[in-house]
Amino acid sequence: MTDAALSPLRGLAKLRKAKTRRFSSFDRTGGNDDRLHIEPGETVVIAEHAGAGIITHIWSTLACESESFLRKIVLRAWWDGEAEPSIETPIGDFFGMGHAQTRNYASLPMQASPEDGKAFNCYFPMPFASHMKFTITNEAEHDLLFYYYVDLELHETLDEDMGRFHAQYRQDRPHAPSEEGRTNEQVLFGSENVDGKENYTILNATGHGHYVGVLFSVYSRRRSAVWDWYGEGDDMIFIDGEAGISVPDTIRKPDPRIGPKAKLIADRAESVPGANDAWPPTLHGTGTEDYFNTAWCPTQTYSGPYHGIIAAGGPNWTEPVTLYRWHIEDPVIFHKSIRVTIEHGHANGRSDDISSVAFWYQSEPHQSFDRLPGVAERVPTFRAPYRNWSAVVNKTRS
Structure with a gap:
């Protein structure tokens, strides 16, 4: 049986050869300041790895005093040494509701969780063969507090038919x-x-x-x-x-309030x-x-x-x-x-x-x-x- 034949639940029993790793904003001193402090105009690298792997999950939550800040924080990602990003989007729009707002919702690949949809989750798999990098850019007027996980698997090689x-x-x-x-x-x-x-x-x-x-x-x-x-x-x-x-x-019967029947294209x-x-x-x-x-x-x-x-x-x-x-x-x-x-x-x-x-x-x-x-x-x-x-x-x- 191939991996393709396994449902997500049945596939949990299959043993794997990858290694599980994580990037996160944990306090390196052992304290509780488990977030990045990103100043206005600053870009920081939140994850980078040389080698093959698959991003399996991203979680983040943000705090900033600037109005509509979820449209002012930009997420970018690059695969395999490319010059231009493959992900480029305001972070609020990437994870859920647009309009620089948040709401709770739950779908298979993306979720925004309590409180009030401010906990962002992405489960889209993101493969890379030789290198990956994620950045966050703060284009808001105030400092950004950024909490995050980037969970991934490290692999020896990737199948050649995996898209980015x-x-x-x-x-x-x-x-x-x-x-x-x-x-x-x-x-x-x-x-x-x-x-x-x-x-x-x-x-x-x-x-x-x-x-x-x-x-x-x-x-x-x-x-x-x-x-x-x-x-x-x-x-x-x-x-x-x-x-x-x-x-x-089939026969069309247009509403006479709208106009006459049009010709077929x-x-x-x-x-x-x-x-x-x-x-x-x-x-x-x-x-x-x-x-x-x-x-x-x-x-x-x-x-x-x-x-x-x-x-x-x-x-x-x-x-x-x-x-x-x-x-x-x-x-x-x-x-x-x-x-x-x-x-x-x-x-x-x-x-x-x-x-x-x-x-x-x-x-x-x-x-x-x-x-x-x-x-x-x-x-x-x-x-x-x-x-x-x-x-x-x-x-x-x-």
Whole structure:
């Protein structure tokens, strides 16, 4: 029986030849100051090893007086002597809820635990063949207190077919067309998206690997006094320049409040070799809540092994939203390139604040990441909440 045939519990009985080790912030004097004191502007190495191994678990918790500090502390990691990091993300977004906030949640590879989701845990395996290094950079205005474990196995060698772990942060406030002259139904459900070019990009990578999931955060900027669901945007994943597969379409009955029936979009190949824009997308979804394995405009928090809602958005989705979707049983495999996208509202009709951390494995070298937005760009900005939301609801219903 091979290792691949063993479930996690059954596999515990199999004896192993690796060595278990740990990096941590323990007080080297034997005292109780078991944390790093990282000054503003300082970068510190929290783990580094020459040789082969696999990171098996990371735990951390942080304290800092700076506002929104979880967006100002940056986690980076490098594998096997590479010049550019394979992990680069604000630490709060990497481990859980975006928006520089914390909430309790539990999934298979990532968890944020009590108190109030401030204990961060990651169980994604992270292999390296010859070298690894992790750093923390404090871009906040005050000192950072950083407690951590990095647990790992040391190996003589690694299997050659093991990909390297990657995580990349992105954010945007994408443009949306004017709402002038359109009803609320037309804004939320009207128009057609025929190419996906204006979608929000979660991941754009080249090489051979597989996409394994995303932490996805949204903050509504529309603030409508009527029903204002943010999540009607379809997921569209373009893989290796190959179009998706489908069965013949059925009869469609469009809502007359939205507009007339549109024409079917013809299948098409890549516009040029390597553009990875064939239509339909290799994987085409049906709505944001559908991609995150929920349904019917959810308003409840939920934690599952492979998907969940860490923050549901509050009244009329006017508060922060964070969702997660892990492709653990269904990794999205690419051999040349992958572009993971999602509409910002149906047909890209909304201009909300969106941020994400994409997670994937691939062979090196990886495509260079876009520039990490500066601190001033990353810090979330929130509008004042409705003071009398029940009155707004009653007015809308009447």
